[in-house]
Amino acid sequence: xxxxxxxxxxxxxxxxxxxxxxxxxxxxxxxxxxxxxxxxxxxxxxxxxxxxxxxxxxxxxxxxxxxxxxxxxxxxxxxxxxxxxxxxxxxxxxxxxxxxxxxxxxxxxxxxxxxxxxxxxxxxxxxxxxxxxxxxxxxxxxxxxxxxxxxxxxxxxxxxxxxxxxxxxxxxxxxxxxxxxxxxxxxxxxxxxxxxxxxxxxxxxxxxxxxxxxxxxxxxxxxxxxxxxxxxxxxxxxxxxxxxxxxxxxxxxxxxxxxxxxxxxxxxxxxxxxxxxxxxxxxxxxxxxxxxxxxxxxxxxxxxxxxxxxxxxxxxxxxxxxxxxxxxxxxxxxxxxxxxxxxxxxxxxxxxxxxx
Numbered sequence: 191x192x193x194x195x196x197x198x199x200x201x202x203x204x205x206x207x208x209x210x211x212x213x214x215x216x217x218x219x220x221x222x223x224x225x226x227x228x229x230x231x232x233x234x235x236x237x238x239x240x241x242x243x244x245x246x247x248x249x250x251x252x253x254x255x256x257x258x259x260x261x262x263x264x265x266x267x268x269x270x271x272x273x274x275x276x277x278x279x280x281x282x283x284x285x286x287x288x289x290x291x292x293x294x295x296x297x298x299x300x301x302x303x304x305x306x307x308x309x310x311x312x313x314x315x316x317x318x319x320x321x322x323x324x325x326x327x328x329x330x331x332x333x334x335x336x337x338x339x340x341x342x343x344x345x346x347x348x349x350x351x352x353x354x355x356x357x358x359x360x361x362x363x364x365x366x367x368x369x370x371x372x373x374x375x376x377x378x379x380x381x382x383x384x385x386x387x388x389x390x391x392x393x394x395x396x397x398x399x400x401x402x403x404x405x406x407x408x409x410x411x412x413x414x415x416x417x418x419x420x421x422x423x424x425x426x427x428x429x430x431x432x433x434x435x436x437x438x439x440x441x442x443x444x445x446x447x448x449x450x451x452x453x454x455x456x457x458x459x460x461x462x463x464x465x466x467x468x469x470x471x472x473x474x475x476x477x478x479x480x481x482x483x484x485x486x487x488x489x490x491x492x493x494x495x496x497x498x499x500x501x502x503x504x505x506x507x508x509x510x511x512x513x514x515x516x517x518x519x520x521x522x523x524x525x526x527x528x529x530x531x532x533x534x535x536x537x538x539x540x541x542x543x544x545x546x
Contacts, residue, residue, distance in 0.1 A: 223406050229399040231373035232262045232338075235380035236300065238409070240270055243298065246384055249276040249285055250302030250339075259304045260340055260399050286312035286337070290319045293333045298384060306341030306393070307353035320389045321364035333364075336383045338392035342433055342483055343520055343531050345397070352520035352527075357489045359391050360461050367461040368414055369393040369432040373403040375458060378412025386414060393460070395433040395483075417464035419471075423453035425545055426477040429468065429494060431457045434481045434532060441537035450541055460490055469502050476507040477544050481532055486514035511540050 226234060240246045248263055254277040257264030267275040278285040282303065289299040303309040309316065316337065323331050343352045359367055366388050370376035376394070383390035420435065421442065430438045435456045445452055453471050457463060472478060478498060480491040491512040498510060516530040 223404045225402055225404050226373050226377075227399065228370070228373045228376050228394075228401045228403075229260050229262050231377040231403075231405060232370075232380050232394070233264065233266070235377035236262070236384070237266060237269070239381055239384045240266065240274065243384075245296060245298045246300070247274045247276065247292070247297055248300045248302065249278055249289060251278055251280055251304045253277060253302050258302060260396070263302065282308050282311040283315055286315040287319065289335050290315055290323065290333060293335045293389075294323065294331045298334045298336075300336040300338065300384065303337070303339030305351050305353075306339045306355045307350055309337065309339065309355065310353070310358070313358070316359065316365070316389075316391075317362045321362040324364060324388075332387045333389045334384075334387050335389045336380075336386075336392055337389070338380075338383075338394060340394055340396040340399070342393075342395040342397065343515070343527065346522055346524050346527060347396070347520075348522050349519035354484045354489075354515070356391075356393055356460050357484050360490060360493060365389055365391055365461065366414055366459075367391040367393065368459055369395075371395075371398065371432050371435045371456055371458070373401060374405045375412050375418065375456075377405060378410055379414065379458070381411045382414050385411070390414065393432060397433055398436075401436075412458075415459050415462060415464060417458050417467040418456040419453070419467065420456050421452065421454040423451040424475060425451045426453065426479060426541060427468075427471040427475045428452050428454045428479045428481060428537075428541075429457055430454070430481040431460065431490070432483060434483050437532060437534050438481050438537060441534040441541075444534070444538050445541055448538075448542075450545060452541060457494070463494060463497055465497060465501055468498070469505075472498065472502045473505050476505055478506070478510045479537070479540055479544055480510065480512040480514075481537055482512070482514050483531055484514060485517055486512070487517050489514055508544055511544055513537065513540055 253263045254267040254275050289301045292299045323333050368379050370379050383392050428438050482491045484490045491514050495510045513532040521527050
């Protein structure tokens, strides 16, 4: 739910916005459901699937009695035992390979990377085995593995802990990749990823774990291949995902008050793209702005722009604009770190340039 454009009030832009409180929070609070932080929603989805299917198991560094680096697995070791919530040594390549082998024998493992940047040490297992074994075995094996963990630019975590690995994994054949952005889709995507017969990369942003939202009491599962229309509009299509969804919503408040009517789509599925939803929007607005936290060179935005030009070139009335992070290692200094990532004022400026 969202407030109509005429009811959205002007507010000061927050340059380092993480998430904005919904205008309809008070309305949502009267509806059935329960409020959870995003990391709690991930845990709830994981716990429900472990109760439903005894083949589901979790492994990674400190996922057991410590509860994971961001407490997504807190309490699960006590409930399901140490064999289903398995603490591993600091050996990403080894335990990711163990998860692939476990999937080949019929289990449904979830690998938690303490930080997504650490999973570069497991890139061989993820690319050569996780993504390709179904094909190279002639279809004899399926690899129902979920690989998840915190990523993205945090707050002064340094270059090695501020990786956006979606650009690394998008070219690996056989992998699906999704990015959660709210507690609602975090839980639904977690459950869908666990049930999938394909290996799925679930990208979680470190700065969204404490985002709160009311989610349904009833069971639900989100589609792994479907984008979400966050806000309908007619002037321009803004395509975004993960933390940048909230930067775009922050910028949209200013844009609406200036008379612009942006359509906002959270693409969610980073591989494959939901070109049906994206294409329908472009056929209506004829202008596209992509906003991402990924690197500009070889990032998700670059692939998305190529897909749009291949499929919807005739519907475009202006060049596709793309706002991405700077192609530099993320600085530790807070002001420099902020300067490398797209901020709401830049989004407002881009829309003014694109729409005239």
